[in-house]
Amino acid sequence: MVIKVSTSGAATEAARRHLDQLVADRFASRLFAEDGTMWGEAAVEESSKRLGWTKAPEVSAPLVPEIVALREKLNAAGVDRIVLCGMGGSSLAPEVMTRTAGIALDVLDSTHPEQVAEALSEGIERTAVVVSSKSGSTVETDSQRRAFAAAFEAAGIDPRERIIIVTDPGSPLDQAAREAGNQVFNADPTVGGRFSALTAFGLVPAGLAGLDLDEFLAEAASVTDELSADSPQNPGLVLGAAIAGGEPIKTYLGVVDQGTDIVGFGDWAEQLIAESTGKEGKGLLPVVLGADAPEIGLPIPDLQIVRLVADAAEDAALGDEINVSGPLAEQMLLWEVAVSVAGQIVGINPFDQPDVESAKIAARAMLDATPEPTPPAFVDGAIAVRGTESIVAGRNSVKDVVESLLAALPDHGYVAVQAYANRLGLDELVKSRDLIAHRARRPVTFGWGPRFLHSTGQFHKGGPRVGVFLQITTNDDSDVVIPERPFTFGELIRAQAAGDGSVLEGNGMPVLQLELQDVDAGVEQLLEALRSI
Numbered sequence: 001m002v003i004k005v006s007t008s009g010a011a012t013e014a015a016r017r018h019l020d021q022l023v024a025d026r027f028a029s030r031l032f033a034e035d036g037t038m039w040g041e042a043a044v045e046e047s048s049k050r051l052g053w054t055k056a057p058e059v060s061a062p063l064v065p066e067i068v069a070l071r072e073k074l075n076a077a078g079v080d081r082i083v084l085c086g087m088g089g090s091s092l093a094p095e096v097m098t099r100t101a102g103i104a105l106d107v108l109d110s111t112h113p114e115q116v117a118e119a120l121s122e123g124i125e126r127t128a129v130v131v132s133s134k135s136g137s138t139v140e141t142d143s144q145r146r147a148f149a150a151a152f153e154a155a156g157i158d159p160r161e162r163i164i165i166v167t168d169p170g171s172p173l174d175q176a177a178r179e180a181g182n183q184v185f186n187a188d189p190t191v192g193g194r195f196s197a198l199t200a201f202g203l204v205p206a207g208l209a210g211l212d213l214d215e216f217l218a219e220a221a222s223v224t225d226e227l228s229a230d231s232p233q234n235p236g237l238v239l240g241a242a243i244a245g246g247e248p249i250k251t252y253l254g255v256v257d258q259g260t261d262i263v264g265f266g267d268w269a270e271q272l273i274a275e276s277t278g279k280e281g282k283g284l285l286p287v288v289l290g291a292d293a294p295e296i297g298l299p300i301p302d303l304q305i306v307r308l309v310a311d312a313a314e315d316a317a318l319g320d321e322i323n324v325s326g327p328l329a330e331q332m333l334l335w336e337v338a339v340s341v342a343g344q345i346v347g348i349n350p351f352d353q354p355d356v357e358s359a360k361i362a363a364r365a366m367l368d369a370t371p372e373p374t375p376p377a378f379v380d381g382a383i384a385v386r387g388t389e390s391i392v393a394g395r396n397s398v399k400d401v402v403e404s405l406l407a408a409l410p411d412h413g414y415v416a417v418q419a420y421a422n423r424l425g426l427d428e429l430v431k432s433r434d435l436i437a438h439r440a441r442r443p444v445t446f447g448w449g450p451r452f453l454h455s456t457g458q459f460h461k462g463g464p465r466v467g468v469f470l471q472i473t474t475n476d477d478s479d480v481v482i483p484e485r486p487f488t489f490g491e492l493i494r495a496q497a498a499g500d501g502s503v504l505e506g507n508g509m510p511v512l513q514l515e516l517q518d519v520d521a522g523v524e525q526l527l528e529a530l531r532s533i
């Protein structure tokens with residue numbers, strides 16, 4: 001076991017406040033015995049059937065030879081590119097697993113037409129696609145599957161030979177795929193999506209792409225004794241109590257990678273923490289920060305910094321911070337335990353996501369009603385501006401409306417930048433995060449739409465209502481059809497942005513939408529405006 005958690009100052013106090021009780025309650029051993037009674041009466045039914053992840057390192061082992069055999073078969077057929085279609089818990093884990101190992105896996109977790117078109121256009125004859133969906137009914141994943149099936153057919157390739165399904169037994173996708181003759185891997189239904197890294201959802205795509213699965217599972221298995229021990233040294237208990245035990249609670253968890261070899265850990269941890277805890281007006285919101293992000297140097301009393309470091313024993317936490325180190329597989333299990341602990345301390349059920357559905361319903365309603373597009377409040381250069389009346393009324397420049405949005409930020413609030421754009425082609429946009437944080441002097445999250453809807457989206461709608469939201473959308477010339485569906489990818493992503501925006505506004509929080517009418521000029525203009533606020 002090489003996991004280490006080091007706390008300092010207020011984080012140590014927060015952990016101390018809860019550790020004795022957690023040990024006396026035998027929280028850790030009961031968690032690993034899949035006892036679902038630790039999150040209150042109302043949560044028992046759901047949590048009792050959602051703790052299979054504690055056994056995942058052993059339960060998943062028999063999958064490995066099956067995945068390796070399929071990898072060899074695909075390689076022999078000339079396949080050397082694996083695409084993963086899936087959202088949230090069905091894609092974030094294999095993405096960080098393969099990126100950390102330096103293995104290529106093309107993740108399509110978007111409905112942005114440009115990003116979809118790029119995924120479809122690259123070497124279809126040497127591509128196999130993993131379509132992952134626990135529920136088997138996620139609209140993004142279903143649309144991506146349809147698009148790839150059509151692309152294989154157009155290239156004269158039998159989609160049954162190239163599309164591999166990962167889903168829960170009995171889901172609509174399970175049934176349809178088996179009838180159609182696709183290879184199906186059934187996932188463990190006792191593991192929720194965001195806890196599914198060490199199940200078929202993480203292992204099938206990562207293994208087909210070339211990850212050494214035996215090694216990965218063995219690494220995870222090596223930490224289970226430590227994490228299931230009823231001991232105040234248990235790093236899962238320490239981390240969970242340190243992140244959630246502040247009085248008052250520190251809502252924002254600044255996750256800083258301080259020189260580890262894990263790539264993109266924050267993207268995975270965001271969903272695990274935000275979707276598990278952000279509900280009933282409570283929760284913890286991860287804020288992924290670069291090592292020199294403005295928030296780190298600012299006095300933000302409700303921001304808890306957690307640094308991922310190479311060795312937390314040598315590099316102990318300072319100030320009121322937390323340092324964590326250890327290999328990826330071990331950290332995945334560590335954080336799953338920590339979030340289960342945090343859920344109990346916060347007082348919510350960490351295994352449901354009651355507010356994700358509202359945005360899906362709103363997007364669906366937009367697609368069904370096909371309303372005329374709302375005219376912009378005004379156009380400034382390459383950017384059309386729409387948004388909550390109190391934010392846009394009487395303004396006529398991008399700089400003014402952003403200032404107006406930030407002026408609406410409550411004392412304990414945060415800014416969420418939500419970019420419904422091609423994340424592989426527009427990473428310049430990420431610079432907006434630091435620029436806004438510098439001015440707002442409060443935590444700022446950055447998420448790509450619709451990807452974040454399946455991650456931090458739950459917190460934004462179900463957590464404390466203290467967010468202000470900056471949606472960035474693009475107006476693209478090209479679109480991609482979704483075979484046998486009455487809407488295109490372009491229409492879908494527009495409906496997703498509008499739908500989520502309407503739910504956030506309906507919850508009483510301001511939304512500003514900036515539509516980049518010319519994408520390159522719009523990005524440049526936006527960053528310029530943000531530099532001047």
Ligand SMILES: O=P(O)(O)OC[C@H]1O[C@H](O)[C@H](O)[C@@H](O)[C@@H]1O
Nearest residue numbers: 088089133134135138193356454
């Ligand atoms: O795996 P799927 O059923 O397609 O779900 C993908 C994602 O959908 C929703 O957004 C849930 O809130 C997430 O927890 C889940 O990971």
